[in-house]
Structure formats: C-alpha cells, structure tokens
Amino acid sequence: MNKITKENKKDFIILFIITCIIFLPFLTGHYATDTYNVANVGYNKYALNWSLTDGRIFMAAITLIAGKLKISIEAFSFITLILGLVVSVISVLYIKNIVNRYKKTKSKYEDIIVTIISYFTIFNFMYIEIMYFVESFVIAVSVLLYIIAADILVKKEKNYIIKSRKQKKCNILHDEIRPGK
Numbered sequence: 001m002n003k004i005t006k007e008n009k010k011d012f013i014i015l016f017i018i019t020c021i022i023f024l025p026f027l028t029g030h031y032a033t034d035t036y037n038v039a040n041v042g043y044n045k046y047a048l049n050w051s052l053t054d055g056r057i058f059m060a061a062i063t064l065i066a067g068k069l070k071i072s073i074e075a076f077s078f079i080t081l082i083l084g085l086v087v088s089v090i091s092v093l094y095i096k097n098i099v100n101r102y103k104k105t106k107s108k109y110e111d112i113i114v115t116i117i118s119y120f121t122i123f124n125f126m127y128i129e130i131m132y133f134v135e136s137f138v139i140a141v142s143v144l145l146y147i148i149a150a151d152i153l154v155k156k157e158k159n160y161i162i163k164s165r166k167q168k169k170c171n172i173l174h175d176e177i178r179p180g181k
Contacts, residue, residue, distance in 0.1 A: 019085050
C-alpha cells in the first residue's frame with residue numbers, strides 16, 4: 001500500500017464508519033480488568049509495575065505519557081480504542097490491496113467480497129475481544145506491522161529478509177525440530 005489513492009480514502013472512511021457503528025458499545029465506555037488496574041493504581045505505577053515487568057515497553061511509554069498529560073482513564077480508554085480502530089481499518093485496506101495486487105477484482109461485487117474477507121480477517125471474534133483493553137492501539141499496530149512484514153517477505157524485494165524479520169538463526173524451535181540445519 002505504497003500510494004494512498006482516492007479509492008483507499010473512500011474505503012477507509014466507509015469502513016471506519018461501519019467499524020465505529022459496530023464498536024459503539026465500546027466507544028460509550030468499556031473496561032477490562034487491566035483498565036480497572038490503571039484506574040486503581042495510577043498511570044505511573046501501572047506502567048512501571050505491570051507493563052514493563054510484562055515486557056510491554058510501548059504500552060508503558062504510552063501509559064506514562066497519558067499520566068504526564070493527566071488524561072482521565074475514560075479518555076485514555078476512548079483514545080486508545082479509536083487509534084486501535086484506525087490502525088485496524090488501515091490493516092484491512094492493506095490486506096485488500098495485497099489481494100488486489102495478485103488477483104485484480106473485475107467488478108464492484110468482487111471488490112466488496114474482497115473487502116469483506118479482508119475485514120473479517122482482521123476483525124475476527126478474538127480481535128474484538130482485544131479491543132476491550134487499553135492496549136488495543138499497540139496490539140493493532142503490531143498486527144499491521146506483521147502484515148507489512150509478511151508482504152515484504154512475499155514480494156522478495158531487495159533485502160527482504162532483513163526488512164521482514166531479524167535473523168534466520170533466531171528461531172530456536174526450528175533448530176530443535178531440525179537439528180543440524
């Protein structure tokens with residue numbers, strides 16, 4: 001998805017409106033257990049004692065920033081959800097464009113089918129559950145980055161291995177299953 005076309009903008013707006021309608025109960029206020037923890041112990045303590053100890057560095061940074069800005073927990077939950085939905089809709093469009101790169105749609109009907117399939121690839125029942133958490137934005141970004149890495153790996157452009165993953169020897173499980181490789 002190198003170029004943002006007029007079609008992509010239109011699709012983004014339509015899909016974002018549909019997604020906001022679907023997630024309307026979430027937008028009016030939702031709380032997962034982690035959200036209550038943030039509210040109970042405060043942004044700084046949550047970021048340092050929970051996020052960092054769990055290895056969630058980016059979420060810790062976002063939580064610390066929210067604490068410095070003195071954002072209410074309701075606003076923080078709303079903002080991270082909206083940002084998560086925006087990134088998720090971008091992921092849907094990225095998948096749709098990947099499919100269209102390999103199999104061009106011949107009609108508006110085929111384009112709608114590809115869009116629906118791409119939408120449900122991202123917004124499946126497990127992903128909807130993830131949107132309950134304040135970490136939804138960070139999770140959505142990681143899903144988008146996985147999609148981009150997979151696309152780079154499949155395209156096999158210059159330095160595609162370096163761009164899409166770290167090193168081949170990092171896979172310990174692979175080495176255990178196939179020793180000597």
